[in-house]
Amino acid sequence: MTDDLNQQLRQLAFRKIDQIIQSFAGEIQAESVPVIHEFFDLYLEDNRLLQHLYQAYKENLPSLNLHHQQDIITYKHEGAAHTILFSNKQFTLDEDSYVRLLAYTIEIMREVLPLGSIVELNPAYFKPDSQLESPSKVVITGRFIGPKGYNSYFPYVGVIYPVGEMKAGTQIHFTAPLIKRVVQKGFSDGMEEAFVYLMKQEFIVEKDLNSIEFSNHDMKELQQEMEQKAGDV
Structure with a gap:
């Protein structure tokens, strides 16, 4: 993936993130929105990290610690609440918004193999x-x-x-x-x-x-x- 395509996909991913946030306006707290943006700004290109966070939901794990360079990202699941902690910040989402944010950003940033591969x-x-x-x-x-x-x-x-x-x-x-x-x-x-x-x-x-x-x-x-x-x- 070239730098130009990577930048275009980042912009596309944030369009989708904002679209999802607006669709869940009643469920996502307003103060969480800038934190969500900051999280994806930092880790959007770490597809492996996002997939691990999605898999934690699929496996119904109560918690999970992940690493991105020197950062530690923590996932916690309690009841209907899915919480992500990073850089002394955190945000909590319901299951639908958590799943949609991760699934769509994973797929947007994921490499697509060319024809003939x-x-x-x-x-x-x-x-x-x-x-x-x-x-x-x-x-x-x-x-x-x-x-x-x-x-x-x-x-x-x-x-x-x-x-x-x-x-x-x-x-x-x-x-x-x-x-x-x-x-x-x-x-x-x-x-x-x-x-x-x-x-x-x-x-x-x-x-x-x-x-x-x-x-x-x-x-x-x-x-x-x-x-x-x-x-x-």
Whole structure:
């Protein structure tokens, strides 16, 4: 990610942060708003930190200490309150606003792999042939795929390497956490960066969509569809 794209995504992330704060105006205390801005100003580019904070919510952890350089960031969960402490400051959010702020900022700042990239998917989630010893390699053929009837999108779609799309319906939709290893990155230039920015602006800021990994409802619905298709085979 170039410095120019990184700066553009930072600006886009703060647009989304303000959008979320306004939508939760009745739940977020006014004095917390500048503290929230300061937190993301400091740590927005530390995607690993934000993902750990989101995972702490998913695992229902009562507390968690994280490090960013010399800083210590503490997460506390008690009842419906989710609190983050940093640099002798803190803010508390309800579950919905906490989840939305982290999920959207994670996805905006997360790197998007170019077309043609080859990745290995985690075999714990995707292993079409149980006889294969190594993880399956997938060539990314599309990004930002919004299935009909869903309020979220798939960051990636691809085909199995080296077979390709031998027949209709053999494409694989997947999310960033399912990527175990990037084998080879595809070509990227200024047009690619412009595309990534515009798609994140359209999907995340304007349409209020996020990666399907952050939607429990859509993930359950997707699982039911996959089980139904398997039963029809």
